[in-house]
Amino acid sequence: MQLEAVTIDIGTSRPLVLLNTVDSDELGAHPLDRVRIASDGTTTGIVKVTDELVEPGTIGMTEPLDHVRGSVDVTLAGIPESVRYVRKKLDDVELKAHELETIVRDIHEDRLSDVELGAYVSAVYANGLSLEETKHLTEAMSNVGQHLTWDSTVVADKHSIGGIAGNCVTPVMVAIVTAAGITMPKTSSRAVTSPAGTADVVETFCDVEFTIDEIEAIVAEANGCLVWGGGVELSPVDDAIIRAENPLSIDPPGQLTASVLSKKQSAGSTHVLIDIPYGEGAKVESLVSARKFADDLKRVGNHLGIDVSCAITHGTDPIGRGVGPVLEARDVLSVLEGAGPESLRLKSVRLADILLEHCGVDASAIDILESGRALEQFRRIVAAQNGDPDVKSDDLTPGGESTTVRAERSGIATRVDNRQLCDLARRAGAPLDARAGLVLHRTVSAPIKDGDPLYTIHAETPSKLAEAEGLAERLEAVRVRSKADALVERR
Numbered sequence: 001m002q003l004e005a006v007t008i009d010i011g012t013s014r015p016l017v018l019l020n021t022v023d024s025d026e027l028g029a030h031p032l033d034r035v036r037i038a039s040d041g042t043t044t045g046i047v048k049v050t051d052e053l054v055e056p057g058t059i060g061m062t063e064p065l066d067h068v069r070g071s072v073d074v075t076l077a078g079i080p081e082s083v084r085y086v087r088k089k090l091d092d093v094e095l096k097a098h099e100l101e102t103i104v105r106d107i108h109e110d111r112l113s114d115v116e117l118g119a120y121v122s123a124v125y126a127n128g129l130s131l132e133e134t135k136h137l138t139e140a141m142s143n144v145g146q147h148l149t150w151d152s153t154v155v156a157d158k159h160s161i162g163g164i165a166g167n168c169v170t171p172v173m174v175a176i177v178t179a180a181g182i183t184m185p186k187t188s189s190r191a192v193t194s195p196a197g198t199a200d201v202v203e204t205f206c207d208v209e210f211t212i213d214e215i216e217a218i219v220a221e222a223n224g225c226l227v228w229g230g231g232v233e234l235s236p237v238d239d240a241i242i243r244a245e246n247p248l249s250i251d252p253p254g255q256l257t258a259s260v261l262s263k264k265q266s267a268g269s270t271h272v273l274i275d276i277p278y279g280e281g282a283k284v285e286s287l288v289s290a291r292k293f294a295d296d297l298k299r300v301g302n303h304l305g306i307d308v309s310c311a312i313t314h315g316t317d318p319i320g321r322g323v324g325p326v327l328e329a330r331d332v333l334s335v336l337e338g339a340g341p342e343s344l345r346l347k348s349v350r351l352a353d354i355l356l357e358h359c360g361v362d363a364s365a366i367d368i369l370e371s372g373r374a375l376e377q378f379r380r381i382v383a384a385q386n387g388d389p390d391v392k393s394d395d396l397t398p399g400g401e402s403t404t405v406r407a408e409r410s411g412i413a414t415r416v417d418n419r420q421l422c423d424l425a426r427r428a429g430a431p432l433d434a435r436a437g438l439v440l441h442r443t444v445s446a447p448i449k450d451g452d453p454l455y456t457i458h459a460e461t462p463s464k465l466a467e468a469e470g471l472a473e474r475l476e477a478v479r480v481r482s483k484a485d486a487l488v489e490r491r
Contacts, residue, residue, distance in 0.1 A: 324437015
């Protein structure tokens with residue numbers, strides 16, 4: 001069927017094509033069917049039927065396909081073979097290497113509908129991935145997209161599986177490790193469900209979006225970088241899978257392993273430290289689960305030729321005081337300047353020591369930090385990424401709209417809820433409003449008097465502050481118990 005291609009903006013990143021009912025009936029196409037569109041080349045689109053947005057004789061091309069122009073030949077396309085493999089996984093059948101490769105290829109080429117992609121992540125969540133499946137999936141995901149290559153024989157990297165409020169140790173670690181002479185080209189993510197990803201925090205200091213050539217130039221100048229991984233196509237299939245996982249709030253271990261290590265291999269990393277926080281409110285809730293996850297990460301890393309080390313850390317308490325891009329950036333710079341918060345300082349130093357030892361370097365992270373070498377190195381990286389190297393922690397100011405939540409009784413803080421703190425910071429506007437978030441005033445086991453400040457919420461607008469205040473009234477982000485009750489609770 002010959003149709004005239006027209007551009008239609010319906011705010012989607014999926015390769016949808018819009019057909020009028022007259023044309024869909026003649027073609028025999030139904031919603032979510034695929035059609036093959038031939039013009040200068042051939043592409044595939046997923047059908048949406050409408051009488052409102054396109055006239056008979058035309059085909060609406062959404063953003064991923066809006067380069068297609070003029071008269072095109074439209075024919076029905078078959079269902080991708082990967083859909084059959086997704087059904088197998090739904091039936092808890094272990095997939096072979098070529099089947100996982102087919103799924104990855106079809107995701108990369110936008111051949112799966114949102115429903116089919118959702119079925120894939122649901123199947124992995126419900127039935128899990130064997131170690132062999134995880135190895136094959138990681139390899140397949142890494143083979144799609146761009147790759148970074150380096151002259152250094154040792155290229156360090158670090159990743160945290162997340163879930164902990166204020167856990168922004170990465171900029172401090174990169175500064176320490178690169179100051180010790182190790183190449184560390186750190187590609188990081190933006191926030192998806194958290195109040196701040198590492199890239200959001202670093203963006204308060206400097207640019208984070210660069211091409212591969214620009215990243216290589218930055219690393220040549222500063223021995224490391226702190227850039228947004230989404231700016232280059234490192235394991236791009238992972239980004240598509242994450243978008244399908246987020247609405248369901250699922251992050252199955254096998255898929256998470258493939259996500260982390262496919263990107264590390266694409267980034268050219270040789271020695272990787274993975275932080276696995278565990279405990280109530282963390283992604284991994286038990287020490288047993290954390291150890292199993294660490295073993296699987298190491299095995300898959302060994303299969304890929306990546307030397308993986310894991311740090312299993314306590315994940316029940318927030319790290320640092322700030323939650324939100326600017327507030328976490330302020331904590332990072334304060335640590336580099338030689339101050340606190342102590343929890344962020346200690347964790348950054350400890351993880352940096354582990355990574356230095358893992359890379360075979362005899363150096364002390366605390367010496368590098370206290371000597372000022374880490375701060376100097378951080379400034380080099382910021383300058384290389386078009387930022388102001390002279391910025392100070394006091395220059396980073398939170399949103400001007402604020403309110404402080406205070407204790408309504410005296411006692412002891414027995415719990416600080418990471419998830420609730422993150423929810424409050426997001427309700428205040430983080431991460432899109434960079435100066436929004438909250439500052440924590442009390443940690444677990446701290447003695448508290450009636451009326452003491454527990455945390456302060458910052459927002460950039462009165463309306464978002466009001467939304468966060470409303471949520472705070474319904475939550476107990478910091479639990480305060482009398483000393484007697486706290487003693488019983490600990491027992």
